[in-house]
Amino acid sequence: MYFILFQVLTCLRFLAKGDYLSEIADIHGISKSSGCLIVHRVIDAICTTLKNIKFPTATEDLKKIKMEFYKVAHFPNVIGAIDGTQIPIQGMSSDDEHLYICRKGFHSINVQAVVKPDLRFTNAVCKFPGSTHDAYILSSSSLPECISNLTAGGWLLGDSGYPLKEWLMTPINNPKTGQEERYNSAHCRTRNVVERAFGVLKARFRCLHKTGGCLPYKPSKCTRIIECAMRLHNLAIERNVPFMEIAEPEPVEQEVHHLANENINASTLRMRIVQTF
Known part of the structure; x- marks a missing residue:
């Protein structure tokens, strides 16, 4: 199991750079399948917990x-x-x-x-x-x-x-x-x-x-x-x-x-x- 910070940083690199997952995996010393799993796991966690797109009503x-x-x-x-x-x-x-x-x-x-x-x-x-x-x-x-x-x-x-x-x-x-x-x-x-x-x-x-x-x-x-x-x-x-x-x-x-x-x-x-x- 990779540390949470490592997973978040791996995901942020993908989002910010647009690199192929194979490149991200090589940079971070992990397999492509692990990189893919990490990226989508972090993305799902952010979408589930960060509820900050709200239309104002007050x-x-x-x-x-x-x-x-x-x-x-x-x-x-x-x-x-x-x-x-x-x-x-x-x-x-x-x-x-x-x-x-x-x-x-x-x-x-x-x-x-x-x-x-x-x-x-x-x-x-x-x-x-x-x-x-x-x-x-x-x-x-x-x-x-x-x-x-x-x-x-x-x-x-x-x-x-x-x-x-x-x-x-x-x-x-x-x-x-x-x-x-x-x-x-x-x-x-x-x-x-x-x-x-x-x-x-x-x-x-x-x-x-x-x-x-x-x-x-x-x-x-x-x-x-x-x-x-x-x-x-x-x-x-x-x-x-x-x-x-x-x-x-x-x-x-x-x-x-x-x-x-x-x-x-x-x-x-x-x-x-x-x-x-």
């Missing part, structure tokens, strides 16, 4: 979050920024393999997350194949019910890949007035926090970044690794660990969500916000 907490978001670009009442990111995984030979091929042409898990101004994740869904549309992941998550039950109110900011809701503000496609352009600018600057969070996450844990290759496991294990990294990311922020430098931000590709019947109440609410810019 009125005072939400008030603080709204104030911090407002400081960015004067966009009111924001309680989170939402987006998705593709995490590369190895190919597979199964009937549902095609579902894991994302728009960029590689196998992946499409991870949805909500972020606070300090780059901490408050909600994460990391179980859907790479081809899954962001809007579908959102509708299948607990977020719609969670936000609708908030007594303090507020809304998320999402890109054009999401549907406009009374609790989810999206950009205006083809803005025609100065106010609409300023709304879009403030929306983009405020929502940028989620893209920064993904950038920091992948810089800290190279196993999630495309430069680290891909996660060489079946999807169920990959989702566990992603969840573990996100929980450790939050812990690092809580402990004031300095952010890693993001050398080259990944390009953001947005899908435009088209609705046959746009949510009238949400559209009216958005126009009221536009009038404040």
Whole structure:
């Protein structure tokens, strides 16, 4: 039996460097099978015990979050920024393999997350194949019910890949007035926090970044690794660990969500916000 500290450090090396388990095993003087067992044992322990991805519900907490978001670009009442990111995984030979091929042409898990101004994740869904549309992941998550039950109110900011809701503000496609352009600018600057969070996450844990290759496991294990990294990311922020430098931000590709019947109440609410810019 290996010491607990040894096991934790072995796992952290895998997460941080993205090395093959055979390389990690050689470095630590253990067999590849032992390295694999150690890594997944520690990951399961972290996911089970470190419960630090929680969506805020207390009125005072939400008030603080709204104030911090407002400081960015004067966009009111924001309680989170939402987006998705593709995490590369190895190919597979199964009937549902095609579902894991994302728009960029590689196998992946499409991870949805909500972020606070300090780059901490408050909600994460990391179980859907790479081809899954962001809007579908959102509708299948607990977020719609969670936000609708908030007594303090507020809304998320999402890109054009999401549907406009009374609790989810999206950009205006083809803005025609100065106010609409300023709304879009403030929306983009405020929502940028989620893209920064993904950038920091992948810089800290190279196993999630495309430069680290891909996660060489079946999807169920990959989702566990992603969840573990996100929980450790939050812990690092809580402990004031300095952010890693993001050398080259990944390009953001947005899908435009088209609705046959746009949510009238949400559209009216958005126009009221536009009038404040």
